[in-house]
Amino acid sequence: MSGRVLVGVKRVIDYAVKIRVKPDNSGVVTDGVKHSMNPFCEIAVEEAVKLKEKKLIKEVVAVSCGPQQSQETIRTALAMGADRGIHVEVAGKDYETLGPLQVSKIMAALAKKEDAQLLILGKQAIDDDCNQTGQMTAALLDWPQGTFASEVSLDGDKVKVVREIDGGLETIKISTPAVLTADLRLNTPRYATLPNIMKAKKKKIANVKPADLGVDLTSRLEVLKVEEPPQREAGVKVETVEDLVGKLKETGRI
């Protein structure tokens, strides 16, 4: 086994920001808005770094697809303990239409190129909530997948994954190489410390173009419109139960 783990990290609008829709309803405002690493990607990085600290794997490689600024996100992963980074340059219109299908093709190509033992991703991104990239990548590679992982343990050339499912927890054992996606309870990501941020500046980030990996970025999806949810309106107070029933009938609720 190569002992190499690839971790995908996505640069998204920070979870604490109040999102605003652009006046032309084509998308959300991103200019001047704080961005950071997708929280589930942080958990994925933490898990990979933990595996390396336990000496179960040898190298953690952080991958991000996007414009120049995606390098900041890779640097954060390096500060958390990843060894090197790969920045897949996607900018302009291509970046606006970049989605799980294209990213999973890129990830699949890199996983093969880097001879990865594991590919760990966040279960979903907080901007599109797609929850597709991990699963699509596994399908393209024909690798097993352990998604919504809340516990991961390596056992020889197998991985035991405890998954969060609707009914509770499901434990599966899959062989490597495999794709894992991190759920909330998998771990608590470490904060980057100043000395580690300094060290991360010296770690290497390779630049790759999607074309070099033989990936076509054409999107099969077109966003038609983005709108805010309807504004919450004031409630109405009524005096009697009869009034209440009357109002409910009036608005067609009963």
Add this chain to the structure above:
Amino acid sequence: MLSGCSAGLRLLVPRCCVLLSRSVTSGSPGRAAAVDGVLSAFRSICGDDGVSLGEAVREQHGKDESFHRCRPPDVVVFPRCVEEVSALAKLCHRHRLPIIPFGTGTGLEGGVGAVKGGVCFSLRNMDQILDLHPEDFDVTVEPGVTRKALNSYLRETGLWFPVDPGADASLCGMAATSASGTNAVRYGTMRENVMNLEVVLADGSIIHTAGKNRRPRKTAAGYNLTNLFVGSEGTLGLITKTTLRLYGVPEEMVSAVCSFSSVQAAVDSTVQILQAGVPIARIEFLDEVMIDACNRFSSLSYPVSPTLFLEFHGSERSLEEQVNTTEGITQSNGGSDFQWARDVETRNRLWKARHDAWYAAQAMRPGCKAYATDVCVPLSRLPQIIVETKEDLIESRLTGHIVGHVGDGNFHCLMVMDPSDQDELHRVHLFTERLARRALAMDGTCTGEHGVGLGKRSLLCEEVGPSAIQVMQSLKDAIDPKNLMNPGKILV
């Protein structure tokens, strides 16, 4: 509407209960009329949604986490920027309406109670984090920013703001009350960590205590206005920005729990650890009553005896040294083996249990009210005061849990009392006065971190003496001659 607010504006979700035609019903008729008269002017400044007369909203803004009863203001306003705060203050000044600043309402001394009614300025919509300078270790924040929100914002920079009073309090509110917390022994309190403030005075003037945008690490320029306003509890002005000193996130952190057979042994260990020069990050004492309550509330199983919760920050090598020195000291005082908490989940659980002490104490006697004392004495007097206080508790037949930042010589006695038992309430009152005077007699203070608020005004007089009180009063008269800023607090 004022066009002063810049790109930070966002749509407020319309509040459910702003009834524009309802007028003020509480308080003195003269003041009610005055408030009525300015309502439309208020609305023209911060919008219809920015002014609330709703009873539930006013009650929410008339109390904090203390036992002091709710004293709702006549109206609550929600300004969005400092220009709106200034315009609203000018109106209040003209009409002689009290001004009460409100951050998160997490204070412990009744500081937000509108004892003379008036206008509560809820500053939560001013929630921008401005001007982060990672290389200079400083950041400026507005009053709606809480300490957890700031630390989350900073998480990728390797920096944090360590002052941790437990509650997720507004940072400007923490500046106003000179807050402290479990980390003060290593990182200091707000006094040491506020570099500059933007303040709106009662007449609407806007000042910058260290000069606009200034953030040198040290200064010798003029009177120390910044630290005048820190701890002024809203009685001198409304804090609308604070520039804070940031620190590097520790490389490693490890926590430990150590039990002792006596209070004396635990507190002696604390004093010795500090005298040995260990840069300990947190050193918290819990007596056996407190540990028992925490065990039950947080499902822990620590031995029920005087306990120290410790936390060490530093590089791996530095931690080893700190821990060895500390263990040597605790063992020489008969302390148990350390119970370790290394990973972040275990450490968080430990400190949450400590911060939940307030609720754990109340859970021991459901239906009862709680009150926390807050004395702080020089380190060398700590063993004596804690031992004497525990004896007093037993003699007075009171329920009291002792928990505290013993590294600063500061501890809290969490009293739990039945609000319908007048005799118990009276005994608690006398006990807390004795405790405060015991601390004063030991060259200490009646309030290490919670502030004076409503309940400690006469103790403040005893503590600083009449001449100093005179000076405080003169400052108050000079800065707020009409006594509109949070009347009834700090000074009698």
